[in-house]
Amino acid sequence: MTSTPSDIGTRATVRRWSTDVVPAHERMAFYADALMSGLNSQMRLHLESPAPSQFHSTMEVAELESFAIIRQHGSAHRVYRKKQGAARGSNRTFYLIVSLDAPWAIVHRGQARLAPGDGVFTDSALPSDLEFTRDYEVANLRFSEAWLRQWLPSPDMLVGQHIRASKGWGRALTAFASQLSPQIVHQSPLPIATVIDHVGSLLALVAAEAGPPPARNTRGEIDLRQRIKDLIAQRCTEAALTAGELAATLGISVRTLHRTLTRFNESFGNLLIAARAQTALRMLESPLLRRLTTAEIGFRAGFRDQSHFTRTMRARYGATPTQIRRASSLTTTP
Missing domain, CATH: 1.10.10.60 (Homeodomain-like)
Known part of the structure; x- marks a missing residue:
């Protein structure tokens, strides 16, 4: 699999994958491998497309120790992880996924259909099934369990939650996440640690809003x-x-x-x-x-x-x- 790393300081790298660099008949397999590497190398992912010969997708990932900023865009597809595939992963990670411009559906601790701008919080230890029925762009934030527990002593309380872009602290969280892209690591007017801390604060506020008084x-x-x-x-x-x-x-x-x-x-x-x-x-x-x-x-x-x-x-x-x-x-x- 081909990717292009570029160093940013000493603690961050940006990698990019695009199906444009491979023949059409290899794109599905190429992007499935890219997802496994960019999201979590131990995840067993399966990829399907309603039009395999026309499938295309691009992904950029900024790695920041216990945190990653991911941006993906491309054509309609379904990506899923089976129960046994999820169980094999030894490094548990969590994701905040926000679709910027397309409706989408997910099965992860229940089933949900989400509007453009909405987000969902997922756990690599659980099976999932995500589907886009048209061209899409996604902001995806990946957290290590250790980092996340600084903000959420019990991350399970948010797993599978439909985070609405039109309601409460979910409005602030999804809007903020939507603005993050891998380029933020070298273009932000604020220290990147401050930007990441803000994500943690908003996650904690969403969790507090969803939980008991x-x-x-x-x-x-x-x-x-x-x-x-x-x-x-x-x-x-x-x-x-x-x-x-x-x-x-x-x-x-x-x-x-x-x-x-x-x-x-x-x-x-x-x-x-x-x-x-x-x-x-x-x-x-x-x-x-x-x-x-x-x-x-x-x-x-x-x-x-x-x-x-x-x-x-x-x-x-x-x-x-x-x-x-x-x-x-x-x-x-x-």
Whole structure:
């Protein structure tokens, strides 16, 4: 099987498979092998197509230690894993699969028909049967069990869940996952660890929403949440700040940090961006900082990328950094 690896830093690689590189009569077998390698080398997968001679598909995979970002697109097909094939896999992995533009169906702890934009959470230890009846594009996130348990002490609670793009935290999770592609590992204005942490936070929020009502928060949890928020406010201007660094400063595990915030329907990523935006707002409105450009203010507030800074300020305050500064100048001019 042929793939094209390219190193990204020292901890990430991107691989690509395309049926365009093989003759039409070999494409089904080629892509079945590609799926086994790109998704999980120990999975026994079977592939069928309503038009084998016209079948085509492409897959890109960005490998990030315990996490992978996968993007797939191509023609109608069915891919399934039998019970005995699933049982042979020794490295248990989990997947969040979101179809971007096509309705689809899956059998995995029950049967579901999903609309474009919807997602489903699957477990490599269980049989599955997924079918697209027309051309498709899929965002697929793969998690190791160890990574996932930092966010979901019991991942089984989400397995087989139909995650709707029109409801609750599922709306945020599927929208965020849909934006992730292998290129994010070298194009993201945020540290990739922050992006991945945000996925974990949203998974935890979806799980909490689907489960029983949370118990009443204890005084200790309330105090810890406040300490986390205070430290985020103090260190938000550090562009490379991660949840792991914050947890280490507080003397707690990353899992405890995220679990605490999840109990309050909050996430590290959202709090960090909010703190940076608030810091930037104060700087933009300060007469003492008029000598700084808006780009310099964004950088000082912790934003690595000017366009991300502009989008964030517009989304939160309804105006670009330049507009905020201009409005502030008008109100402070004698």
